[in-house]
Structures are given as C-alpha cells and as structure tokens.
Amino acid sequence: MSVVEFKHTHSAHCESGVMSSMLRHYGLSLSEPMVFGLANALTFAYLPFLKMGGMPLVAYRSMPKSIIKNIQKNLNVKMKLETFSSKEKGEARLDELLAEGKIVGAQTSVYWLPYFPEEMRFHFNAHNLLVFKKDGDSYDVSDPVFEFTQKCDKVSLTKARFVKGAMAPKGLLYYPISVPTEIDLKPLIIKSIKKVSKTMLNTPVPIAGLKGIKYLAKSIRKLEKKDKRYAKLFLGHIVRMQEEIGTGGAGFRYLYASFLQESSLIFDNNEMLVEASEMFLKVGDEFREFALMVAKAVKSKNNIDYEVIAQKLEFISDEEKKVYQKLLELCAKY
Amino acid sequence: MDVNSVPQDDSSTYAKNKKAIYAKDEDGSVKVVKSSGWSAEETVTKQALEELLENEAKAYCEVKKGLKSPLYYYMYSIRMDLQVLSESTSFFKWTIKRDFKPEVFAKISEKRLAIYVEAMGISSERLKVLQERDYECS
Numbered sequence: 001m002s003v004v005e006f007k008h009t010h011s012a013h014c015e016s017g018v019m020s021s022m023l024r025h026y027g028l029s030l031s032e033p034m035v036f037g038l039a040n041a042l043t044f045a046y047l048p049f050l051k052m053g054g055m056p057l058v059a060y061r062s063m064p065k066s067i068i069k070n071i072q073k074n075l076n077v078k079m080k081l082e083t084f085s086s087k088e089k090g091e092a093r094l095d096e097l098l099a100e101g102k103i104v105g106a107q108t109s110v111y112w113l114p115y116f117p118e119e120m121r122f123h124f125n126a127h128n129l130l131v132f133k134k135d136g137d138s139y140d141v142s143d144p145v146f147e148f149t150q151k152c153d154k155v156s157l158t159k160a161r162f163v164k165g166a167m168a169p170k171g172l173l174y175y176p177i178s179v180p181t182e183i184d185l186k187p188l189i190i191k192s193i194k195k196v197s198k199t200m201l202n203t204p205v206p207i208a209g210l211k212g213i214k215y216l217a218k219s220i221r222k223l224e225k226k227d228k229r230y231a232k233l234f235l236g237h238i239v240r241m242q243e244e245i246g247t248g249g250a251g252f253r254y255l256y257a258s259f260l261q262e263s264s265l266i267f268d269n270n271e272m273l274v275e276a277s278e279m280f281l282k283v284g285d286e287f288r289e290f291a292l293m294v295a296k297a298v299k300s301k302n303n304i305d306y307e308v309i310a311q312k313l314e315f316i317s318d319e320e321k322k323v324y325q326k327l328l329e330l331c332a333k334y
Numbered sequence: 335m336d337v338n339s340v341p342q343d344d345s346s347t348y349a350k351n352k353k354a355i356y357a358k359d360e361d362g363s364v365k366v367v368k369s370s371g372w373s374a375e376e377t378v379t380k381q382a383l384e385e386l387l388e389n390e391a392k393a394y395c396e397v398k399k400g401l402k403s404p405l406y407y408y409m410y411s412i413r414m415d416l417q418v419l420s421e422s423t424s425f426f427k428w429t430i431k432r433d434f435k436p437e438v439f440a441k442i443s444e445k446r447l448a449i450y451v452e453a454m455g456i457s458s459e460r461l462k463v464l465q466e467r468d469y470e471c472s
Contacts, residue, residue, distance in 0.1 A: 011366070118349065
C-alpha cells in the first residue's frame, strides 16, 4: 500500500471537517461543505425540556455522529466505528490502527483537550478530531476547527475520549474500510437538498425545522416576565450555540451556502442554485444581525426589547422558508 | 457575507487561534476565510465564563467558611455543575450533595474518592484541601 502524506485542512465544523479530510486521504476528494450538504446535516431544533448547564438545547445541525452515518449511507462509504469497554483497550486499539498507517477519527470531550483555548474549554462531549501520528507518548492531531495540527499527550487524549455523561464518546474511533473513488454527485445533491428542505418546511413537531425557529422566538417573548439575569443568559446561550460551537458562523448557514454554490458548478452553473446560495448567505447575515442584537442586549444595562429580538428570528424563519421553497422547485426539475 | 466583511476582532477567547468562516469572494465562490474573532461571539462566550467564575467564587467562599467541603469548590473550578459531575461519576446527585457536607466528605471512602479523582482530574490530596485563591468573601 502506498503511503499518502496526511494533509490537515482548516474547517468550520468538526464532524464534517474530519469526514472531508478522511475521505480525501483515502482517495475521495470532497470538500467540507459537500460533506455537510450530502449528510443532510443542516437543521434547526429547539428542545426546551432537554437541559444542559441549566440551558435548553438549541441545535443548528443534526445529531452528533449523523454526518458520519449519513455519509456512510448516502455515499456508499464503508466505515468502521469502534467503542471500548476500557481505556486500556481503547488506547491500544488507537496505537494499533496508527501503526497500520491509518488515520483515525475520534470523538472526544472539548474540556480535556489541552490545546483548546482556556476560554473555550467547556464540557461538551461530541467533539471530533483526527489522529494521524504517534510520537512517543504524544499524538499528532488534526483538529479541523484549528488552523494548524496540534500535539496532544496520551493521558489527555485518553481522558477526553473516555469522559462519561451526556453524549459520552466511549472511546469512539472511526475510519473507512472502503471508499468509492468516483461518485455521481448530481443525484445525491438533489436528494439531500430535497430531504433538508422538506424536513425544515414540514416537520410535524413545533420544536424542529422552521417552526422550531418560531417557537424559539415565542420563548424569547416570554423572557419579559422572567428574571433578567436568566433572560440574558438564555439569549447568550442561543448565540453561543449559533456562533461559538464550531458552526462556521450563523448556525451553519454560511457552510450550507457554500455547499449550494459548489453544487451550482456541478450543475453547469445552475442559476437557481447560485441564487439559493446567495439567499442562504443573506439568511446567514440575518442570523449574525440577530447575534449582534443579543450581544448588545447582554451588555446593556437598560431594558431589553424582547419583541424586536423575537421578530428578528421570525423574519429569519420566513426568509429561510423562501430558500427551501426555491430549492424544492429546483428538485422538481430533476 | 463576503470575504472582506468577515470580522477580524482579535477575540481573547480565540487565544490567537483562527476560526474558519465561509464567505463569498470576488468570483462568487463561497470559501473558507480565517477569522481572528468576532466581538458579538466574544461577548456571549465571556458571559458564560463569567457565570462559571461567579459560581466558582461563591463556592470558594462557602468552603472557606466551612459550610461546604472542598469538593464543592473543585467541581465549579473545573467548570462542572452537579449534573455534569453526577454524569461523570455515575453517582446519584443526592449522594454527591452529601459529599458537599464537610463532615461527610472528611470520612469519604478511598474507593469513592478515587472515582472523583478520575472524573475530575484532580489528585486526592488536592481534593481534600481547599486551594488558596484570592476571591473576596463577605
């Protein structure tokens, strides 16, 4: 087997970044946005009953591990996912795979990774990274959300892989067993666009899709009656989920715009896709404006105008709706 | 957003790292631009950090006054709360709360202490003694 030098790529999101780098390493060149798009990863969900650190879950992408699983399913890539009953087994297996010359994906906690900036270390257990080399008791790590590769000592990496609790990684390692070198992207692109658009437009439950965005707006209105300190933390929390947690900005909307733009090239400069990409960029800009409004409110000592903030989200939901409708029009032609 | 509007606010929360943001360049392609930070994001990250720090300081003072065991302070010092500590140790919340009592924690079994040590990444010697900090306690 010829040994390919591993190449680190700076990405917006950990899971799509890992999958893109991994597939490219094994012969299938797909950009991060393409991976994200083809995995139907874009979504919105607001689960007020599911709390972490006292704050409800707000998600702009699908469940952790769904990108790995959907790429496997949609692209006919065969992946091997391994979890471990003990740290020792998990450590030994990683070393074994690296010795075989493989690059290996791993799920970890963010908090226990020593190279994370101190102010970004929170207890979030569904982070993804690639390990590509071992050097004594130190691993070379390609963490997609970092500009450069990182070094991580064995003790820390093991700790990060074996944290317990919500979304515990259980030492998860993953790598492809077989990767197609060529795929016909067109039908896959249409299929995934259709899927995401339909889900966002028609989810029957009010907590997900575009309805979920409106539901969140409603909750913001209700903050008027709540303790102001909590209200500010809640608003700040929404924006952290949208901006801070590896999203590439604006809750993955810019990343999806990139997917649509790249797809337009595959469809011979399809104008509808170009337009939809532009629209998504604008939706992203609106989300950023929402974030600015919240940041201002958080800092301000005056009363917060919850109505204006809620209306902004409702406006975003309506604007995003137009893009999905346009995309479905496009899908109907194929 | 176009490539020139990607914020470069040198946020302290990034600690000199850069984040990849997708933005539109002159020829219409939407590609990665490296951002050194964004003030709005920095505001909300710091807001969350301040909340954690406040909890930590409050916990420190309670331990200092002998109302709680050092475990209570160390939990917050590593940005955990009762829920995360409970999940990380598989201990029921009410049993952890008992360990927050100084007299209970003083008699904690080695076995139970070892599980805290493991989950919190803090040695048993350190866990037993409150580390001096310069938090002001009223």
